[in-house]
Amino acid sequence: MGVGSVLGQMMRAQRGALFGWVPVFLAVGIGGFFSLTWEPSGGFIWSVLAGGVAIAAFARLLPETLRPLAVAMMLIAIGFVLAAARSHYVAGPVLKFSYYGAVEGRIVAMDRSQSDALRLTLDQVVLDRVRPQQTPLRVRLSLHGDRSADIIAEPGLRVMITGHLSAPSGPVEPGGFDFQRHAWFVRLGAVGYARTPLMGVDAPKAGLGVFRLRMAASDKIQSVLAGDIGGFAAAITTGDRSAISKSALEDLRASNLAHLLAISGLHMGLMSGVVFGALRILFALIPALVLRIPARSLAAAGALVVAAGYLALSGGNVATQRAFIMVAVALCALMIGRRAISLRGVAIAATIVLALRPEALMGPGFQMSFAATTALVAVFGWMRDKQIALGPRWFQPVSAVFISSAVAGIATAPIAAAHFNAIAQYGLLANLSCVPLMGVLVIPAAVLAAVLAPFGLEVIGLWAMGLGVRWILFVADFVANLPQSRVYVVAPDGWVIPLLALGFLTLILWRGVLRWSGIIAMAASFVVWGGTNRPDILVSDTGALVGVRTDQGRALSKERGAGFVARNWLENDGDGAGQYIAATKWDKAGQVVHLSGKRAVAAFDTCTKGQLVVSSVPIERLGLPCMVYDPDRLKTTGALAISMERDGPKIVQTAREVSGDRLWTHWPDPRPLRARQRHAQKISH
Incomplete structure (x- = not known):
C-alpha cells in the first residue's frame, strides 16, 4: 500500500469529525500573529489573506485527501487577519510620559487592586495640558490613602482627582505576562494611583443604564448579606468583586475555588439549566398547553433570554461573553432538536469566540474554559457510546458530579499551573464540596431572588443564597489552611502549552491510531516543562x-x-x-x-x-x-x-x-x- 493510499484512508476516516479542527487552525493563525516581534504592514496582512483564499479556491484541483489541508491553510490565514484587524480596531492613544496632575473622567468600572484599594476605570478622559488626540480613551486609577473626604463613587458619575499616570508597563521579565497587550485590547491607555480626595464634577447622565443596574443590585445584595458573603454573592450575580476581601480571595485561590467567582460557563450553564428545568416543569403542569406547543424548544428559548439578561447584568466581560456563546450554542441546538452538548457545539462556540475576540486565545480564561468543556464532552460522550453506567439511578447525580469535577480539574490543572505557577493539592476535595451546592442552592436561590425582586421579597432568595455562600467560604478557608495546600511550580517555556494543547486535541479529535500520538506530545510537553531553566x-x-x-x-x-x-x-x-x-x-x-x-x-x-x-x-x-x-x-x-x-x-x-x-x-x-x-x-x- 503506497503513501497516497494510506493518507487517503486516514483522511477518509476523519469524515464528519473535521469541523472540530476549525477553531484549532484559526488559533494557529491568531497565535502566529501574536508571536511576531514586528508589526506586519497592511500589505503583508492583505497578502496573507489573499494567499489563504487562493489556496482554498484551488483546493478543488487537489486530490480529495489534500483538500482539508488547503482549508486548514485558509483558516490559519483567516485567524492571522482576524487578530490583525482586531488589533487595529481597538487602537487608542497610549500615554507617552509620566503624568502628574488633574484627571477628569466618567466612571465606567469599579473593582479592587492587588493591594485591596478601590480602583476606578474612567472614560471620556481629560488631562491637564494633554491634547485630546493624545489623551487615552480610558485610564485606571487605584485610590490610596485616607478616603474619608471622597464622594461616593457611582456609575456614570463624572469625577476629578489629582493622580499619577503612566503608560501600562511591560512584562516583569522577558516572556512574562504582557500587560501592555492586555491593556491595549481593553483600550486602557494609562494606569496609576491617587492619594487626593475624589471630587464630583457632574451628576450621572443618560447612558450606562446596565452598569447602574448592576451596581444597584450589588448594593442591595450587600445590604442583605454582609461582609465577604455579600461580596461573593454580588460577584457571581453582577460581576462586582469590589466587596470581597483580599484574604477571602487568597483562600479561594489556594483552594482552587476562585473560578466560582468568575461568571463563567459553570454559572451561565447552571443559571440556564435552572430556568430551562423550571419552564419545563411549569409547562408540564398545564397538560392542555404542553400537548399543543413545542415545550422543550420554548423552554430553551426562555433560558436563552435569561442567559442574555445575565450576560448584560454581569457586565458582559470577555469571560462572560465566552460563557454565553457556549450556552447559546447548546440552547439553540435544543430548539432545533439537535444534541445540546457535542464536540461540534464546542467547536462552534470556540470559533465564534475567536472570531469576535481573537486576543482571548492568549488568556487563561479561554484556555481553561475550552479545555474543561472539551474534556467533559469527550469523556461523557465516550461513556455514553460505551454504555458505561454511573451506578444505581439514585447515585448517578453524585457520580456525575465527581467525574465532572475530576475531569475538569485534570484538564485545567496544567494550564492553571502554567499561568498561575501553583497547584491546589486539595482542589478536587474543595470543588466536590462546593460545586454541587452551587447547582442545587446558590444559583436557584439567585434566580428566586431575581423573580421576587419586583415584589420586594428578594430577601428570601438572598437568605438561602447566603447559606450556600457561607459554606463555600468556610470550605475555602479550611482547605487553604491545610498543610501544603498550595504547591508552587516553575513557569514553563512559551511553547509548552501549545504543545500540550496540540497533543490534547489530537487525542480527542483525531480518528484512528494516530490519535495516540497526542499522548506522546503531551508527555513531551511535561518533559520540556520539567527541564525549564530559570534566568540566573x-x-x-x-x-x-x-x-x-x-x-x-x-x-x-x-x-x-x-x-x-x-x-x-x-x-x-x-x-x-x-x-x-x-x-x-x-x-x-x-x-x-x-x-x-x-x-x-x-x-x-x-x-x-x-x-x-x-x-x-x-x-x-x-x-x-x-x-x-x-x-x-x-x-x-x-x-x-x-x-x-x-x-x-x-x-x-x-x-x-x-x-x-x-x-x-x-x-x-x-x-x-x-x-x-x-x-x-x-x-x-
Whole structure:
C-alpha cells in the first residue's frame, strides 16, 4: 500500500469529525500573529489573506485527501487577519510620559487592586495640558490613602482627582505576562494611583443604564448579606468583586475555588439549566398547553433570554461573553432538536469566540474554559457510546458530579499551573464540596431572588443564597489552611502549552491510531516543562529590583517595594517564599550590585570587570568596566534576563526582544541614548 493510499484512508476516516479542527487552525493563525516581534504592514496582512483564499479556491484541483489541508491553510490565514484587524480596531492613544496632575473622567468600572484599594476605570478622559488626540480613551486609577473626604463613587458619575499616570508597563521579565497587550485590547491607555480626595464634577447622565443596574443590585445584595458573603454573592450575580476581601480571595485561590467567582460557563450553564428545568416543569403542569406547543424548544428559548439578561447584568466581560456563546450554542441546538452538548457545539462556540475576540486565545480564561468543556464532552460522550453506567439511578447525580469535577480539574490543572505557577493539592476535595451546592442552592436561590425582586421579597432568595455562600467560604478557608495546600511550580517555556494543547486535541479529535500520538506530545510537553531553566539574574524594567538565583532560592535586593515584580519572579521560580525572606539571601548575590536611590549612587565609586551594576536612578558616569543598567537604559530594553558566565554577566534576553515592537508596545528609541553615551565617552577621554 503506497503513501497516497494510506493518507487517503486516514483522511477518509476523519469524515464528519473535521469541523472540530476549525477553531484549532484559526488559533494557529491568531497565535502566529501574536508571536511576531514586528508589526506586519497592511500589505503583508492583505497578502496573507489573499494567499489563504487562493489556496482554498484551488483546493478543488487537489486530490480529495489534500483538500482539508488547503482549508486548514485558509483558516490559519483567516485567524492571522482576524487578530490583525482586531488589533487595529481597538487602537487608542497610549500615554507617552509620566503624568502628574488633574484627571477628569466618567466612571465606567469599579473593582479592587492587588493591594485591596478601590480602583476606578474612567472614560471620556481629560488631562491637564494633554491634547485630546493624545489623551487615552480610558485610564485606571487605584485610590490610596485616607478616603474619608471622597464622594461616593457611582456609575456614570463624572469625577476629578489629582493622580499619577503612566503608560501600562511591560512584562516583569522577558516572556512574562504582557500587560501592555492586555491593556491595549481593553483600550486602557494609562494606569496609576491617587492619594487626593475624589471630587464630583457632574451628576450621572443618560447612558450606562446596565452598569447602574448592576451596581444597584450589588448594593442591595450587600445590604442583605454582609461582609465577604455579600461580596461573593454580588460577584457571581453582577460581576462586582469590589466587596470581597483580599484574604477571602487568597483562600479561594489556594483552594482552587476562585473560578466560582468568575461568571463563567459553570454559572451561565447552571443559571440556564435552572430556568430551562423550571419552564419545563411549569409547562408540564398545564397538560392542555404542553400537548399543543413545542415545550422543550420554548423552554430553551426562555433560558436563552435569561442567559442574555445575565450576560448584560454581569457586565458582559470577555469571560462572560465566552460563557454565553457556549450556552447559546447548546440552547439553540435544543430548539432545533439537535444534541445540546457535542464536540461540534464546542467547536462552534470556540470559533465564534475567536472570531469576535481573537486576543482571548492568549488568556487563561479561554484556555481553561475550552479545555474543561472539551474534556467533559469527550469523556461523557465516550461513556455514553460505551454504555458505561454511573451506578444505581439514585447515585448517578453524585457520580456525575465527581467525574465532572475530576475531569475538569485534570484538564485545567496544567494550564492553571502554567499561568498561575501553583497547584491546589486539595482542589478536587474543595470543588466536590462546593460545586454541587452551587447547582442545587446558590444559583436557584439567585434566580428566586431575581423573580421576587419586583415584589420586594428578594430577601428570601438572598437568605438561602447566603447559606450556600457561607459554606463555600468556610470550605475555602479550611482547605487553604491545610498543610501544603498550595504547591508552587516553575513557569514553563512559551511553547509548552501549545504543545500540550496540540497533543490534547489530537487525542480527542483525531480518528484512528494516530490519535495516540497526542499522548506522546503531551508527555513531551511535561518533559520540556520539567527541564525549564530559570534566568540566573532578573532585573526589573525600572531598576527598582534585582533578583539573583542562589542555591537557597532567588535572592532579592530589597525586602520592600516593587512587590508585584517580586511576587511574580518568585512564583515563576516555583518559590512560595515571600519578598522579605528572599531579601535575607541577598548577601549571596555575588557579583551583582544594586544601587537603590540617589544616596547609594552618590556613594558609588567604581566597579570591576565582571560585575553587574543596576541603579534605580540615572547614573551619569560612563566608561565603567562593569555592566551598568539604569532607568534610562532600561526604558529601551525593558526587564532583563541575565546569565552569569565565568567571565561575567551576559544578557540572555530583554523584554523588548521577546515582546517586539508591536502596536501595543511603546519602547523609546534607543538611538538618542546611544548618541549621548558616545558623546559623554568622547568628553571623558
